[in-house]
Amino acid sequence: MGPIKRVRLSERVTDAIETMIAEGxxxxxxxxxxxxxxxxxxxxxxxxVREAVRILEVRGRVxxxxxxxxxxxxxxxxxxxxxxxxxxxxxxxIFDHFEVRLIIEPKAxxxxxxxxxxxxxxxxxxxxxxxxxxxxxGDTAAMIRFDGEFHRLVAKATKNRTLYHLMKTMTKSxxxxxxxxxxxxxxxxxxxxxxxxxxxxxxxxxPERAExxxxxxxxxxxKDIQASMER
Amino acid sequence: MGPIKRVRLSERVTDAIETMIAEGxxxxxxxxxxxxxxxxxxxxxxxxVREAVRILEVRGRVxxxxxxxxxxxxxxxxxxxxxxxxxxxxxxxIFDHFEVRLIIEPKAxxxxxxxxxxxxxxxxxxxxxxxxxxxxxGDTAAMIRFDGEFHRLVAKATKNRTLYHLMKTMTKSxxxxxxxxxxxxxxxxxxxxxxxxxxxxxxxxxPERAExxxxxxxxxxxKDIQASMER
DNA sequence: TACAATCAACTTGTCTGATAAGAAGATGTC
DNA sequence: GACATCTTCTTATCAGACAAGTTGATTGTA
Numbered sequence: 069m070g071p072i073k074r075v076r077l078s079e080r081v082t083d084a085i086e087t088m089i090a091e092g093x094x095x096x097x098x099x100x101x102x103x104x105x106x107x108x109x110x111x112x113x114x115x116x117v118r119e120a121v122r123i124l125e126v127r128g129r130v131x132x133x134x135x136x137x138x139x140x141x142x143x144x145x146x147x148x149x150x151x152x153x154x155x156x157x158x159x160x161x162i163f164d165h166f167e168v169r170l171i172i173e174p175k176a177x178x179x180x181x182x183x184x185x186x187x188x189x190x191x192x193x194x195x196x197x198x199x200x201x202x203x204x205x206g207d208t209a210a211m212i213r214f215d216g217e218f219h220r221l222v223a224k225a226t227k228n229r230t231l232y233h234l235m236k237t238m239t240k241s242x243x244x245x246x247x248x249x250x251x252x253x254x255x256x257x258x259x260x261x262x263x264x265x266x267x268x269x270x271x272x273x274x275p276e277r278a279e280x281x282x283x284x285x286x287x288x289x290x291k292d293i294q295a296s297m298e299r
Numbered sequence: 300m301g302p303i304k305r306v307r308l309s310e311r312v313t314d315a316i317e318t319m320i321a322e323g324x325x326x327x328x329x330x331x332x333x334x335x336x337x338x339x340x341x342x343x344x345x346x347x348v349r350e351a352v353r354i355l356e357v358r359g360r361v362x363x364x365x366x367x368x369x370x371x372x373x374x375x376x377x378x379x380x381x382x383x384x385x386x387x388x389x390x391x392x393i394f395d396h397f398e399v400r401l402i403i404e405p406k407a408x409x410x411x412x413x414x415x416x417x418x419x420x421x422x423x424x425x426x427x428x429x430x431x432x433x434x435x436x437g438d439t440a441a442m443i444r445f446d447g448e449f450h451r452l453v454a455k456a457t458k459n460r461t462l463y464h465l466m467k468t469m470t471k472s473x474x475x476x477x478x479x480x481x482x483x484x485x486x487x488x489x490x491x492x493x494x495x496x497x498x499x500x501x502x503x504x505x506p507e508r509a510e511x512x513x514x515x516x517x518x519x520x521x522k523d524i525q526a527s528m529e530r
Numbered sequence: 531t532a533c534a535a536t537c538a539a540c541t542t543g544t545c546t547g548a549t550a551a552g553a554a555g556a557t558g559t560c
Numbered sequence: 561g562a563c564a565t566c567t568t569c570t571t572a573t574c575a576g577a578c579a580a581g582t583t584g585a586t587t588g589t590a
Binding site for chain 4: 531533535536537538539541542543544545548551553554556557560
């Protein structure tokens with residue numbers, strides 16, 4: 069074990085406050101504890117509290133108003149960045165999103181079938197299982213999560229970390245429409261079947277089929293989304 | 300005119316410090332003035348200075364080290380997304396980088412040949428011309444820039460903004476090795492020839508050839524880099 | 531001389547206690 | 561009821577102290 073990291077008191081106060089907020093006792097817009105309350109509660113000096121509050125203010129977690137108090141800020145649009153940020157700001161047309169994924173993912177599946185080791189396969193199986201379980205209890209939010217996880221792990225199995233991180237970004241900022249796609253009648257069942265085929269191909273080391281199945285999967289999903297949008 | 304905005308002293312100190320940094324007397328990594336120096340220079344209390352420094356630290360402009368001082372931070376790599384950030388932090392292996400680009404870019408070139416309008420073609424021609432001019436005067440830095448520009452504009456010509464922004468991210472954070480690739484004897488001339496072929500195919504609306512030429516271009520570049528690394 | 535321990539002088543980190551100033555409700559006067 | 565004042569919250573700033581990390585010079589010793 070290395071030397072323990074000395075952490076500033078003011079930062080521990082920051083953590084403490086963030087924890088309090090995360091615990092849910094305060095809603096955005098609410099007044100938070102005053103500086104003096106925090107001094108008493110956390111038993112630190114006012115300087116430390118003030119520096120902690122400054123930090124949280126810059127981070128956009130609270131808003132401080134002279135004479136009035138400390139207020140909980142609106143939850144910041146998490147994770148701002150050009151690519152991710154752009155995707156979120158512009159609600160990337162779902163067409164564009166699919167066109168890119170239809171280019172990348174079949175090849176990713178191919179490479180995965182060529183290179184995946186036991187551990188990678190196990191991970192993908194687990195994501196598939198989690199998706200299945202979520203589907204059985206009708207938990208759409210969880211399904212979205214594990215669908216993304218499935219695709220990310222396929223990318224990861226290629227051992228190409230650039231590819232993996234790219235897929236991570238793409239699956240974590242999906243365009244509108246994707247969210248509702250799992251509500252399309254039959255889409256969940258098809259997804260399960262298609263994922264299963266992809267998984268089989270990767271497990272069996274069949275690059276050709278892996279690529280083909282991934283293409284099919286994405287093309288089917290796109291087709292269903294298009295159809296549901298036309299109604 | 301409305302009521303003037305009361306601005307906290309600590310924020311004015313923040314501005315003052317940022318101005319000092321912007322004026323260029325301090326380079327990234329340099330030690331900045333100490334808290335006491337700032338107290339004397341700006342004639343404010345140490346609390347205000349400390350809060351200002353806290354703000355700048357959270358914003359990533361300075362790094363504070365206990366017992367050592369305040370240091371100018373590396374200019375924040377604007378464009379931070381998990382993907383961009385990861386690329387920069389991890390110096391993506393050049394192999395991974397090329398594998399991904401070999402997947403994406405030929406298809407991008409194909410789509411560009413299908414969809415490019417006159418304006419897009421003109422932009423690509425311009426980037427090609429700028430690369431050529433840079434090559435003639437041996438300006439490698441400019442060549443790298445216009446090479447990236449060429450590839451970005453091809454992606455842009457597809458009208459797929461997701462694809463464009465993705466390519467922007469990739470061409471703006473190139474792995475080690477890329478920079479030196481243009482120093483490989485003959486590489487510049489080959490690049491010019493290959494770019495020219497790609498441009499012709501896009502201009503002529505020949506998707507098949509555009510895809511093929513882009514594949515060739517990237518494969519050749521990779522081959523040369525590999526060869527030069529083995530020496 | 532070479533080397534190690536000690537010391538002195540910086541630095542940032544934290545605490546205490548004071549005053550200034552904004553905000554808002556209570557209070558008193560008209 | 562309308563309005564100015566007062567009180568009591570709040571945050572903002574100040575001043576001065578001491579703790580603790582870092583570094584380089586000084587000193588002591590072999």
